[in-house]
Amino acid sequence: MMTRLNVRHFALAGALLAAPLGCTIPEFDGSNSVASVEHDDRSITADDMALLAVDERLMLDLRGGAYRIDPSAGPVDLALIDVIDPSGDVLSLDEAIARSMAAGKLSRHDLLRGIVVKAAGNEVVALALVNGLELVSASSGLSSTWWRSPTVYCPGSSTLVGMGSSQTWNGHILFRGLIPVQGLAANPYGTEAAAQEDLAGTTINWQITAYATCSRQLSGLTVAKADSSSSSSASRTWTVSCPSGKKVVGSGGTITNGNGRVKIDEIRPNETLDQVTVTASEDQDGTTSNWSLRAYAVCADAPTGLVRVRATAANGWDRRPVVAACPAEKRLLSVAGGVDAGVRTAMRTYEMVPSWDLKTATVRVGTQGSTSGVTGEVRAYAICADG
Known part of the structure; x- marks a missing residue:
């Protein structure tokens, strides 16, 4: 019947x-x-x-x-x-x-x-299920080591949506970026966060933590990436776009070469959430070595109520938290941000952290050495959806 x-x-x-x-x-x-x-x-x-x-x-x-x-x-x-x-x-x-x-x-x-x-x-x-969101993290060891790059994996069959990182504040540590882990899998399933000591180095113990916001429910997930040319440049900005019809739900970027002298300053999803722009620059000592920049966008079919929230702090590079909060009834998919660092400055982006209740995105920037004449706006971005 x-x-x-x-x-x-x-x-x-x-x-x-x-x-x-x-x-x-x-x-x-x-x-x-x-x-x-x-x-x-x-x-x-x-x-x-x-x-x-x-x-x-x-x-x-x-x-x-x-x-x-x-x-x-x-x-x-x-x-x-x-x-x-x-x-x-x-x-x-x-x-x-x-x-x-x-x-x-x-x-x-x-x-x-x-x-x-x-x-x-x-x-x-x-x-x-609020789109099935869950936040997980993994930290490196705590010691004085020139390079650290922990990876955190999404649990079970869930897939990566957003990335984040935090590192022990130390003026001699350079943030090298956030990389979606995918390999040969159909969807990204983890985050690698990387940082290294500058050429001056440090004997102070430090560590870095990688964060992954994971979901079992978002559809149409794919990772878009775009590479800049390789040369010696005081700063470099590069943009990647999502495929037509998809929206940015997570963002990342990484540097190739320039070891000990180049840092990620900002990872920025645009307001319409179809592009991610990554900015990197040489530190105050500069380098003649060639280096390049890769921008990542984690893209998906737009979940209901998708929105980008932006918070700023003029000259907020004194390690104060700059916090972007999702509107009521929305949950955080991913965090991004950084600083308008200019050329060869002492500013160091060292934290892009999602809150454990998936409501806020926090960004922190510090400085190494003299801050005389240093200016720069610190920005935090929260990508949020209904939940």
């Missing part, structure tokens, strides 16, 4: 994978006011279905079945985890999550926030 039900006011981008009932759900783009659900192995009625509000979004609950989000289908906000308690007892969220994890139905990476809802005498955990 083929039964067709109308589901009104259902707004969800993506598709669902059906478990035991064999029900198929068409793909939604968020504009559909009516969608059809077809079921071919038993009849179901409107009482078998519920629309459950979660954070002012709507979620489909097909009672009696387990329906999971297909991450390859597009950006999605909600997932339905299957029935976990046939007793009918009302569970707390913590109890429901614990039982789901014990049964292997959830991993810790799935959990950002959720509610417990009652469905036909059984309990179902409904999770708002």
